[in-house]
Amino acid sequence: MKYRHVCVETIACTLPPHVVTSEELEARLEPVYTRLGLPEGRLELMTGIHERRFFDPGTLPGQISGETVRKAIAQSGIPPEAFGALIHGSVCRDQMEPATAAYVHAVSGLPQNCLVLDLSNACLGLLNGAALIADLIELGRIRAGVVVGTEIGRPLVEGTIDRLLRDENVTRKSIKLEFASLTIGSGSAAIVLCDEKLSRTGNRLLGGIARADTSHHELCAGGGSNSIDADGRPQMSTDSEALLYAGVALAEETWELTRRELGWTNDSVDKIVTHQVGKAHRQLLLDKLGLPLEKDFPTVQFLGNTGAAALPTAASLAVERGQIQAGDRVALLGIGSGLNSMMLGMHWQKTLI
Numbered sequence: 001m002k003y004r005h006v007c008v009e010t011i012a013c014t015l016p017p018h019v020v021t022s023e024e025l026e027a028r029l030e031p032v033y034t035r036l037g038l039p040e041g042r043l044e045l046m047t048g049i050h051e052r053r054f055f056d057p058g059t060l061p062g063q064i065s066g067e068t069v070r071k072a073i074a075q076s077g078i079p080p081e082a083f084g085a086l087i088h089g090s091v092c093r094d095q096m097e098p099a100t101a102a103y104v105h106a107v108s109g110l111p112q113n114c115l116v117l118d119l120s121n122a123c124l125g126l127l128n129g130a131a132l133i134a135d136l137i138e139l140g141r142i143r144a145g146v147v148v149g150t151e152i153g154r155p156l157v158e159g160t161i162d163r164l165l166r167d168e169n170v171t172r173k174s175i176k177l178e179f180a181s182l183t184i185g186s187g188s189a190a191i192v193l194c195d196e197k198l199s200r201t202g203n204r205l206l207g208g209i210a211r212a213d214t215s216h217h218e219l220c221a222g223g224g225s226n227s228i229d230a231d232g233r234p235q236m237s238t239d240s241e242a243l244l245y246a247g248v249a250l251a252e253e254t255w256e257l258t259r260r261e262l263g264w265t266n267d268s269v270d271k272i273v274t275h276q277v278g279k280a281h282r283q284l285l286l287d288k289l290g291l292p293l294e295k296d297f298p299t300v301q302f303l304g305n306t307g308a309a310a311l312p313t314a315a316s317l318a319v320e321r322g323q324i325q326a327g328d329r330v331a332l333l334g335i336g337s338g339l340n341s342m343m344l345g346m347h348w349q350k351t352l353i
Contacts (some may be wrong), residue, residue, distance in 0.1 A: 006134045007199035009144075010352050012072035013309070013316040014064055014188040016053035025161065025182055031132065032164050035251060043182055048279025052304030054154040054184030060149040061092040062100045064188045066107040069148040072190035073108065075352050076144075078198055080108075084142025085115040085133050089125035090149025090308045093118060102152035104148060105232040123275055124336030125308035130191045131342065134205055137195050144198055145276050148190035151307040156184050156234050163235070172328070181235075183278060185304030189312035201350040208332075208344035209261050211254040216246045216339045245334050248285050254341040255289050256334070262345045266290050271348075272317060275335050276300035276310040283332070297323045308336070319351050324352060 012160040021023035026033060033040065044050055055064060065088060073080065086108060088101035099118040115136075119129045129147030136142045160181040164170055191203065259265065272295045274285060282300070286293055299310070306313060311334050318324045330346040 001055065001131070001135075001209070003134055003138050003205050004206040005196045006100050006137045007194055007196050007201060008203045008205050008346055009076040009078065009192045009194050009199055009201055011192075011312055011319060012068055012075055012190045013313040014068045014071070014150075015303070015313075016055045016186045018054045019051050020054055021051045021221055022047075022182075023051055024104055025157070028161050029079055029164060032170065032175070035229070036175065038172070039174075043179065044095065044180065048282075048301055048333045049183050049304050050108050050301050050307070052153065052157075052183070054186050055152060057154065059152060060094045061090060062088070062103040063206075064150040065090075065100065065104045065148045065190075068150065068188040068190045068343050069104055069108050069146055072148065072192050073110075076194070077191040077200060077281070077352065078144050078159040078192065078194055081197060082144045082194070082303060083110045083114055083146060085136055086110055087115075087129035087133065087145070087147040088118045088149055089102040089120070089129035089147050090151050091122060091125065092150060092152045092307070093120070093322045096125030115145075119147075121308075121340060122336035122338055123310065124334050124338075124340050124342055125189065126189060126312050127308075127332065127334040127342050127344065128210075130193060130205075131208070131210070131344070133193050136152055137193060144194035146192045146294075148188070149308050150188035151184075151186055151309045153184035153304065153306065156181055159235065180305075183305045185306045187303060187309040187313045189304035189309045189316060191312055201352060203349050204347040206262055206345040206347060208342060209254055209257040209352075210340070211250060211257065212341070213246065213250045213339045216242075217337075244281055244284065246339075247281070247339055248288050250339050250341050251285055251333065252288050252334055254343050258331075258343040264329070264345065268329055269331045270297065271318065271324050271330045271332065272296045272333060273311055273315045274333045276303065276314055277305050289333075291331075319348075324348050
């Protein structure tokens with residue numbers, strides 16, 4: 001896919017107020033660690049995650065998404081009546097129906113003649129939503145749109161800890177399937193895209209590639225009818241090692257096709273934003289893609305894995321902190337369980353303050 005008329009006007013994020021360290025989580029798991037002979041510090045050593053953030057208990061995704069989308073719309077300076085689509089793209093939603101996007105739209109100030117829907121695809125939902133909006137803009141169906149999402153990680157993390165404390169049959173082998181759940185954090189992000197004629201930045205979305213390898217759909221699964229605690233909290237089981245290698249293999253294929261689509265080489269890329277999972281994933285991914293670590297902007301060490309919000313949150317912080325500057329060609333390297341990958345290229349020109 002290639003775009004000629006689409007701009008990324010702004011990328012915004014909302015960080016949760018409560019910081020929880022990996023050391024604190026392990027302190028709660030001390031009885032399990034002692035029984036299994038696990039060393040303290042294992043969680044941070046394996047993942048590189050020092051801390052993650054949570055919203056207040058009971059917070060709904062739509063509540064925070066409403067705040068984030070209003071922030072993004074205000075930053076863009078685009079009049080609300082110009083928006084033709086609002087997509088909610090996170091894993092977490094307020095309920096099965098109606099769409100969480102309905103609540104977010106109700107508080108957004110956007111017009112009624114707006115496409116309003118949820119789009120869920122594991123950790124790739126927001127990037128998929130951005131591409132869908134870009135397609136609509138390129139086709140001339142809409143002038144501007146926004147994709148937003150909020151991941152609420154507290155129930156999964158705390159439910160995993162409580163379940164491990166109750167499980168007398170947990171072993172050193174079986175606990176490995178639970179560690180990915182302990183890396184999860186919370187976060188919220190939004191991306192505003194528009195037609196070039198509306199843009200004040202000229203930040204071009206150039207295009208990219210989507211690719212799937214669904215033979216690996218069982219490596220990470222959660223939230224289904226058999227993956228809910230009695231108290232309603234979600235459960236997740238992840239074969240982290242197998243997922244790591246399968247995901248990076250798919251990323252290699254997707255990156256090669258993306259470079260061809262955009263006419264890029266690795267030297268063309270000035271900055272990289274990746275999906276944030278952990279230090280081993282980041283190291284292996286960039287090594288296999290032949291991209292230098294210093295061009296990346298990692299956030300996983302202080303935010304954890306925030307699902308579909310992770311990549312756009314990292315992009316927002318990279319822009320805010322001056323990591324992405326005028327003239328930079330930026331690669332967005334997205335991947336989600338399933339497995340699905342989407343990689344997009346941007347040519348950044350201006351940051352709206």
